[in-house]
Amino acid sequence: MSRQDADTRDLFSIADLASEFGISTRAIRFYESKGLLAPERVGATRIFRKRDRARLILILRGKRLGFTLRDISDYLSLYDADRSQQVSLLAGKVDERIALLERQRDDLETTISELREIKHLAEERLKKTG
DNA sequence: CTTCTCACA
DNA sequence: TGTGAGGA
Known part of the structure; x- marks a missing residue:
């Protein structure tokens, strides 16, 4: 059982998060380009930690409630x-x-x-x- | 699989 | 607020 639950794991790839939340990897990169996310990099590859994942959850919740990415960005900053x-x-x-x-x-x-x-x-x- | 950018709705 | 596409 090397597979851990998303809540207890610490490292995530962009594909992990995309499939977990049912969004595209493109959307995640888009949020990053707008400054809402700032994952670490190993070379060019993004490494998301739990706090990045938590931010993504907040982003998606904000969207669901009808806030703009700008609103969410202001809040997260x-x-x-x-x-x-x-x-x-x-x-x-x-x-x-x-x-x-x-x-x-x-x-x-x-x-x-x-x-x-x-x-x-x-x-x-x-x-x-x- | 990942990255980037440009065009497009 | 994203997607599609094409290349590396």
């Missing part, structure tokens, strides 16, 4: 620097995100109401004309 600044940045971004989703929800509800009204009028017309 404060990890070692200012912890409380990081927390307040996160709080602000979360507020923004919630506000946007609520506006979108309101817009959707308005649109749905309009469509229901149109449907109602169409059905009324059908009753009259046959």
Whole structure:
């Protein structure tokens, strides 16, 4: 059993992480090119450690919640620097995100109401004309 | 298998 | 925010 669980292992190749998280190796390189990841190198080959993997998990979670890579980058860059600044940045971004989703929800509800009204009028017309 | 870059949506 | 392709 040389194979260890991802959580207990320390070293990962780009292909390991890509398959573990169901993303492309290209996407991982892309995140690195945007400064979100900074794996070690042995020659030209990337070596990802647990902390790199943890950052990738945060990146994917941020994306899932609808944040841009820029948002995520800003957040991650404060990890070692200012912890409380990081927390307040996160709080602000979360507020923004919630506000946007609520506006979108309101817009959707308005649109749905309009469509229901149109449907109602169409059905009324059908009753009259046959 | 890895790397890089350029074009493209 | 990524992908496809082509070369090394």
